[in-house]
Amino acid sequence: MKKAKGAKSRRTPGPQPPAFDLITVGRSSIDLYSNDVGAAFPDITSFGAYIGGSPLNIAVGARRLGLRTALLTAVGPDKVGEFILERLRREGVETRYIPQKPGTRSSAVVLGIEPPDRFPITFYRDNAADAQLSIDDVLAVPIAASRAVQLSGVALAKEPGRSATFFAAEEARAAGVTVFLDLDFRADQWHDPRAYGVQVRALLPLVDVAFGTEEEVNAAMLRRPEDITIRHSQVTAPEIRGDVEANVRALLARGPGALVVKRGARGSDVYLQGGGAVHAPGFAVEVLSVLGAGDAFAAGFIYGRLQGWDWYTSARMGNACGAIVVTRIGCADFTPYLEEALAFVEANGGF
Template identity: 55%
Template sequence: MKTTIPRTDVAADLLTIGRSSIDLYSSDIGQPFEKITAFNAFVGGCPLNIATGVSRLGLKSALLTGLGNDKVGDFIHNFLENENVETAWIPRINDARTSAVLLGIEPPDRFPLVYYRENCADIHLDLDHIEAIPFEKIRLVVFSGTAFSKDPSRTAMLLALEKCRAHGIATLLDVDFRADQWRDPRAFGIVLRSVLPMFSIVVGTEEELLATYLTDRSQLEIKHQQISAPELRGDIEAAIAGVLKAGADTLVVKRGKAGASLFRPGEPEVEVPGFPVDVVNVLGAGDAFCAGFSYGVLKGWSLYKSVRMGNACGAIIVTREGCANFMPTYAEVEQFVADRGGL
């Protein structure tokens, strides 16, 4: 599938689908998790973060997620409304709870993470929720890997991909590997490899691409409960080749402070430098990257400039305490890159 984003009369420039949560982040930055005295309440989840980031940059974004019919759901819904993210298609799921995340912040490289996602509302997205979306009025749809982890969400994602293909809509996969959300980490790769041919664009870290081709549990190691930053062993070149062979028109490999690499079938790797900054919290950097990159693609920028925009957004967010609540505005990104030589 080609990376083509037609301009049309839209309900939303971008729709993201998948998880959302209340994020409780340590207010004691630098303290070990067991010594935290208080948490600050934010919102998060890969799709929610991306939708918020794109909205703050100035485009129309929408989110499809499941929220519990509870006060935490109210908290997240209120945040999205205030951020001008379209919420019309977000269902309230009875007999399920809105997801929650707890995070310790020990910069520069230790961020223990605890998920509370048992019977979470967003995993109950179903076929009827997909049928309610006017896909013909959306330019780009972003999926997260975690949404494929369980039914009914998994089957709903398959229907959404069919709808995108039927309407010629560009699709982006944020690989979003969270090992503890899968019964077996090898299942992650089996499921994602089966849907890769349906995606125009794939975005992930080296570790996430290796997870997509994981064959042995011993290749995976999680230290200090850093669920979002596992260590994986494997052949990264083979993983990159596998994604491109599956049919993606564009693959972006996020490489942290080094920036990102851009791959297209039959073309050499293009290295896109990042923006060095002092790190406060790495969680959300990839989502900010995806928001900035998606913005550039939707604006018709070159892929190089779009990746550079993603790098800038990611660099800004790691200097801040949280994710969605701290996504940069376009004016902030513009000033940030101007001070560092531009895009």
């Protein structure tokens, strides 16, 4: 049959590429890191200015590895917010979904560096803009058209950010989008550290993969106040006692397909729903600053999973990214690019 004169052929559109490989949701900040490594905090003479906040760090780290990333956070109408947005643009992270919240302040973090094991840190998050993320802010982001979304535990501490986080998980789950959760426990952000676990356990049925440190796993199941020791409000990692293995099983029973425990130089372990675990050995490096290593791990791990890599290879990639960052003095600004991470793995025993 002849086509009518002037008629245009119709083409069935092919599958549309995802809007983003990864959307991260939650806090952002300007990070001021001591330039005087080893100096006691009162003796610091200058700071370097960087960008930070766990979801921001993961968005930048994943972008440097080659993923298309967007960050859903919020900033205040201030110069710190301008700093954060401009640095994100330079990194190639999509910022169009980041609202400015009137009457709030962009967050800040100040960090001293006293190797090998002292990193006094102060968070300035009073009236934080990113804690004001709303359900409407989530609706403006193309979660359903993306491959994965990453959420964080700190965002559960206050409303309206808590509801926005749950809503983002619901939107992703309904669309078949992979949900990653960084347990991301900061004791000073909670009126009661046990409230953190209440919120995390409520969110886990909507999560595909969660990851955190041994302390964060214990925090997520914390019930007795005597099991947590906060040595100082400005120390980033409190001591949290508990049975890590039993708590892993309890958290997996809430629904996620996998729970990844980050163990620093000892590597990481991927615990799977239904039993079984995969161990990925770590890398021996000289530690300068531990802050940001877990976020670099998350970026490398998520990169691997979105490449279709198995649990072991993904965790090994995460370990490599974390190992690189602990040799440096910052978070997002110091995460590795893909070529560097792969070369590091190759030079240190391979996958």
